[in-house]
Amino acid sequence: MLSVENLVKQYGELVAVDDVSFEAAEGAVFGLLGPNGAGKSTAINCISGLLQPTSGRVTVAGYNVQKEPRQAKRSLGVVPQELALYEDLPAVDNLRYWGRAYGLRGSELETRVTEVLGTIGLGDRAKDLPKTFSGGMKRRLNFGCGIVHRPPVMLLDEPTVGVDPQSRERLFELVEAERAKGTCIVYTTHYMQEAERLCDSVAIIDHGKMIARGSVAELRAQLGARDVLQLNGRFPAGPSKEAVGALAAQNGLDIEIISQEESSLTLTLSSASQHLPAVFQAISNAGGKVSETSLRSPNLETLFLLLTGKELRE
Amino acid sequence: MEFFWASIRKDLARWRQDFTAVLLWLSIPLIIGGLITSLVDGNGGAKPRGVLLIADLDDTFLSGFVAGAYSQGELGELISVEKTTVEAGTESINAGEASGFLIIPEGFTDALLDSKPVTLTLKTNPAQTILPGIIRNVTDVLLDAGFYINQIFGDEIDQMIDTEPGGQSNDVKVASIAVAIQKKIDAAAPLLFPPAIEITIADPPEDGPSVSIALLFLPGIILMAVMFSSNGLAGDYWAERENGTLRRLVYAPGQLSGFLAGKALAAGAIIALIGAITLVIGFVYHDLAWAKLPPSLAWITASGVALFAWFGALQMLASTQRAANLMTAMLLFPLLMAGGSFFPLAALPDWIAAIGRRTPNGFMVDRLTEELTAAGAWTIDPQSWLIILLMAVSGLGICAWRLQTGFARS
Ligand SMILES: Nc1ncnc2c1ncn2[C@@H]1O[C@H](COP(=O)(O)OP(=O)(O)O)[C@@H](O)[C@H]1O
Ligand SMILES: [Mg+2]
DSSP states (O other), rough: OEEEEEEEEEEEEEEEEEEEEEOOOTTTEEEOOOOOOOOOOHHHHHTTTTTOEEEEEEEEETTTHHHHHHHHHTTTEEESSSSOOTTOOOOHHHHHHHHHTTTTHHHHHHHHHHHHHTTTOOOOGGSSGGGGGGGHHHHHHHHHHHHHTTTEEEEEETTTOOOOHHHHHHHHHHHHHHHHOEEEEEEEEEEEHHHHHHOOOOEEETTTTTEEEEEHHHHHHHHHTTEEEEEEEOOOOHHHHHHHHHHHHHHHHOEEEEEOOOSEEEEEETTTHHHHHHHHHHHTTTTTTEEEEEEEEHHHHHHHHHHHHHOOOO | HHHHHHHHHHHHHHHHHHHHHHHHHHHHHHHHHHHHHHHHTTTTTEEEEEEEEEEESSSSHHHHHHHHHHTHHHHHEEEEEEEHHHHHHHHHHHHTTEEEEEEEEHHHHHHTTTOOOOOOOOETTTOOOOHHHHHHHHHHHHHHHHHHHHHHHHHHHHHHHHHHOOOOHHHHHHHHHHHHHHHHHHHHHHHHHHOOOEEEEOOOOOTSSOOOOHHHHHHHHHHHHHHHHHHHHHHHHHHHHHHOOOOOOHHHSHHHHHHHHHHHHHHHHHHHHHHHHHHHHOOOOOOOGGGGGGHHHHOOOOOHHHHHHHHHHHHHSSSSHHHHHHHHHHHHHHHHHTSSSSSSSSGHHHHHHHHHTTSSSHHHHHHHHHHHHHHSSOOOOHHHHHHHHHHHHHHHHHHHHIIIIIIIII
């Protein structure tokens, strides 16, 4: 339904989106996962037509966004990261207005607007002004404005940023309901749990580059069954590295250093809890000292750590 | 087409929520017109004089500067400033004994220097109209000035605050700061200070035209209202950008023209409302032929749309909302002055009037004067209508271009 080929967007020297390609299918949620500044919004804005890409091709429902913008835009529903509402226009009129912008008319429009009001749970507040709404209600109306015209493809840019847990759950349900109707959804986030909960497939981007892509299960498999072991303390650079290397050689351990600094050391290894004593021993022998330990089972967050050597959220 | 109508309805519904703005624009010609008419036609009549009460809780040199600004120059003849306390001031304003009451909060200077938001509380007397309006406008201008003064003199002001009182070496420091400030003021003065507005009452020329002097003021006053309202209405582009709805517009397929035309027509409807009310009052007062009402109203509305289109274009060419407002505000007064809104074009020296007639609003005033003073109706020639049309189309064209080239992005 949506295909992005070799998308590049440059701001002067800065390459905000660097050769990104992916395909998103109908009835599925495609996650664009990456830290702040990774280039997610820039990519979304190139797809929605808000930005002109430096190069690359975007097709929505078979239409080229640059060459046939009208047809492509008709198939797109966008829910921007920041609220985009007329706060001084009743909720129902917000929906009507954007419905008309996409060519809905008359009774078809009214039926659809009533339906959307029900979906987003604002049926009883239809005539009220959004400026009297809570943050969560505004978010839902913002979502509603993006789906009035029944778009086959939806772009959601970090829709849950700054939303309380309860409203967040409602938004998840809205996204899942759209997926069940067969909508193709692109969902950007920097929350790992959201991607794991909602997305059928995921692309991880960092500094504008796509560094991994696949279903959540495939990405987990890429990480293997290895845990991530994070140690704080004191780790002499050379000896620690040698000690870990020796550990792998002697015990046949599947162990690898992801990142190493003087006061922290991040490793991956399988069945980490079993091998903790051996690891501590090796570090101690190398003249190091462990003062704090944290162990994490494999997930997308640790995959990001593995791929980039840094945390998804700093 | 459907979206065009929807856009008009949308904007009119939104302006209804902000109806006080519309009333304010309407009050400009009514008050000024009433005032001038009573001065020119009546038996003189004294200038209004109002009292502005100020409770200065901050009590620093900057807050003192703010308080002093209200009583400078021509303004001092209209407004006298009295210092008071919060309690006494609240009581007086509630009793309707003053035109306005301004509270400068404690920490005002610090907040201004740190560019933090600070609230000046201004209560105005609802029973009076013009003086509270003037006080409000002066307050707005002062706040903008405060922002820019801080951008320019931030360092010097900081040094001044850091300078401890007493101590001989400090005198040297203060002197050097003063010199630095003076240098900057000298360099920036022509840019910073809008031309002072002198309030002068023109004496009727002895061998003047046969039409009443007050009637000569009417077109200029109406255009003043049109200028203020079209400028205010054009600020809506920034409002729509801030609330993100312009982005949604770009997401939608090919609806820019319907949106822009709808906004222009909604603005036209509001300007027509203001124009109709002022015209009807003017027609009744001056006993004009009603056949001239339709062409006059059409001319005012079309002129308003053209001005709206260009104010919108200027707003969208500016890089920030603040810059946009400052730019249009600084443009507004010279244009009003040259374009016959303060004095009738006929009362200006010929060469100034010739320039005035070449300003967009002066041109509009001139044709409206012709319409109102000529023997027949529909005296405005097709060429003039065409000029207005071209102005509207070119202004809207720039708006459309800006919407497509990034204005919608925040
Ligand atoms: N208009 C712009 N001009 C220059 N650089 C920009 C602009 N917009 C975004 N960037 C830069 O592009 C990069 C990607 O930004 P963005 O797409 O907003 O990231 P994300 O949405 O993943 O947080 C950032 O480094 C950002 O600073
Ligand atoms: Mg973003």
